[in-house]
């Protein structure tokens with residue numbers, strides 16, 4: 001059984017192989033599966049290698065977290081079935097972060113204490129990743145997230161003026177807000193010809209990040225942020241609607257999730273504001289229309 005941290009053999013060599021197999025499946029979002037059995041004729045004489053998974057397995061985001069877990073379980077099973085890492089059996093250790101940063105950090109510490117750990121998949125939330133990064137980097141454990149979009153995770157807290165990759169062990173398989181926000185701004189100003197945009201965010205890590213990336217890019221493509229507001233998702237949109245209407249926007253960009261965006265869109269329509277609402281992947285959800293989203297609203301994903 002390997003005892004060293006990354007950089008010593010066999011850990012690092014085996015790591016690449018095993019995680020490549022797992023990530024390929026997590027990324028394509030394969031569905032259900034049961035945990036890893038070993039094909040009878042594989043050589044597993046060198047022991048077991050553990051792949052950790054940290055995801056929201058309970059709570060509001062459980063459907064996302066269980067999707068991640070089922071995908072990883074299936075990938076590990078398939079890797080074991082085809083003897084993907086000669087000499088070793090692969091196993092998954094799943095931990096529930098409940099979409100809570102401190103719970104995620106504690107889960108990372110628990111996993112890092114296992115000498116057979118070769119890498120960690122997850123988490124889903126950027127806020128959780130921010131707390132997990134240091135723990136796993138200190139332990140020289142590679143971490144691959146399929147869901148986090150906050151720019152600072154790989155570019156530091158001043159991503160434009162002083163980009164800094166603080167944690168070499170952190171990787172992700174989704175585009176960051178620095179891609180999605182600007183793409184939305186370019187579309188709005190250049191293709192939809194809607195240049196006066198009211199920008200609203202829910203004030204959370206994801207919403208604030210994508211809203212500010214949108215605003216920065218809008219200015220560079222000839223648009224104007226006519227008002228910039230924070231609207232917590234649980235608050236009534238009424239107050240924001242007045243301010244938005246007075247700013248006479250061509251469009252409203254919402255940084256946040258569909259449960260906040262839908263009611264805002266409905267309230268805007270009720271107040272006679274015809275400007276469409278646009279948002280990122282957080283509003284691209286069938287629940288958006290049910291929550292009040294209007295015909296003509298736009299989303300990027």
Ligand SMILES: *[C@@H]1O[C@H](CO)[C@@H](O)[C@H](O)[C@H]1NC(C)=O
Nearest residue numbers: 099100125127204205206257
């Ligand atoms: C986790 O991510 C989801 C989906 O993006 C979001 O609704 C939720 O607010 C996030 N939670 C935290 C603690 O960041």
